[in-house]
Amino acid sequence: MTASDGPIDLEDLTGKAATLDDVANRAGVSTATVSRFINNPTVVAKATAERIREAIAETGYIPNLLAGGLASSKSKMVAVLIPYLTDSIFNDTIQTMVEELSSAGTTVMLGLTGVSEARTEDLIRAAISRRVDAIIFTGPVTPNVEQMVRRSPALFIQVWDLPEDPIGIAVGFSHHAAGRDIARFLMSRGYRRPHVVTAQGARAQMRRNGFVDEWTASDGIAPTEAHVEVPSRFGHARRIFAEIRRLDHMPDVVVCGSDYLAQGVIVEALAAGLRVPEDIAVVGFGNSSIAGEMRPTITSVEVDGARIAREAIAAIRNRKGTALPPDRWIDVGFRLVARESA
Structure with missing residues (x-):
């Protein structure tokens, strides 16, 4: 032709x-x-x-850049693609993956996708070009990504999420359930005026939806809300707290999408002469090291990132040929850690 x-x-x-x-x-x-x-x-x-x-x-052609040129050979390479490293909730997962894969003689290609679909697709294409054995991915799957991945023999592993129909396998937890359980916890502690701060990402939106659905169903009154860019970080707190001060009714608890943002809100509240949690409580997400070291310590949601890494590595090691494992969903769950801030 x-x-x-x-x-x-x-x-x-x-x-x-x-x-x-x-x-x-x-x-x-x-x-x-x-x-x-x-x-x-x-x-x-x-x-x-x-x-x-x-x-x-x-x-949809993707060149084979693997030395030797045999698509059927094992490259002993794994691509790990995450949005960012700064203030990242993925750090424990990435560290465990790199350490364990490297010790087994596997080379890890770490790519930072940011929030750009084009960059994400370029990195997926580059990984497949080098005939990696697996792609470990944390971002949203676009139609172009799905098309490329389905044509590739690489095992595609979506982590930190449990999509209904993963392309390969998924290792993560329900973000909707995490948001729901935060709402139940705060209700049980007597809070009535939550302010939810959501980052502009799919997983953060699922947690927000879980919280709002549960809160509205139980209380009948929707919480006040604010949004921040991804990644949510300490520096967003000043604007968020200024917006809170302008609300008609001061919230009694602020639900943040990350511990770093929660830390910033606590600092702003204390600087304004408020007591945490007596005047305003704060909840984070991710249970980073700062959550247990901050004063007051931060109530947060813990996800076992190291286990996510181990489950992903086990799936790569146990894979036979190009067949998918029988269990395509691995739910690692989450745990709400109650501390001084709420």
């Missing part, structure tokens, strides 16, 4: 990876030209490079 024959029917490629021949046929060039473009795009004429680039996008 040549370029004039029209686009490749992607349905014909379902379940298998596009090949160098597919790209060459679509672009109307030789496979050698495609190879030269992949290795060094500047050596190919501009118009030709553009045709090849379009053909790669249309076919």
Whole structure:
């Protein structure tokens, strides 16, 4: 088929990876030209490079950059993709993964996706190009990511979440249930005017929904709310606390999406002459080291990040061929840790 024959029917490629021949046929060039473009795009004429680039996008072709070139061989490489490292709730998980995988002779490729879908897709593509044995992922799955991953033999592991239909396997917990249990805990402690601060991310939104659903169903009055960018951090607290002071009714508890934000709210409250938790209580999330060291110590939700890492590693080690494990959902649960701040 040549370029004039029209686009490749992607349905014909379902379940298998596009090949160098597919790209060459679509672009109307030789496979050698495609190879030269992949290795060094500047050596190919501009118009030709553009045709090849379009053909790669249309076919979904991902080059094999694994030394030796055999897609069936084990690369002993695992890609771990997270949004960010600063003030990250994923740090314990990442540290355990890197330590245990490295000790077993596996190379870990750590990628920071941020909140950009394009960057996420580029990193997924780069990982598959190097024929990694597994991709450990914490972000939202876009249609392009799903398409790439389903064509790859790499084991795709979604962590810190339990989607209804994971592409590969999922190791995490219910964020909706975590939000629900925070609401139940605060009600049992007598709080009545919560203010919920939610980061602009899918998991944080699920926790927010769990909290609001439970609170509204039990109390009948929706909590006041605010939103922050991801990642939520200490520095957001000044704006959040200023907004709280302008509310018609001062909340008696602030529910934060991270311990770092909770720490900032506590500092702002104390600076304003308020007592925590007597005048205003604060709840965090993640049970970071700061939660137990802050004064007052921070009530938070603990997730066993190290166990998430161990379960993901076990799935990689126990995998037979390209078949998925029989148990595609591993629920590690969570634990609410009550401390001085609430």
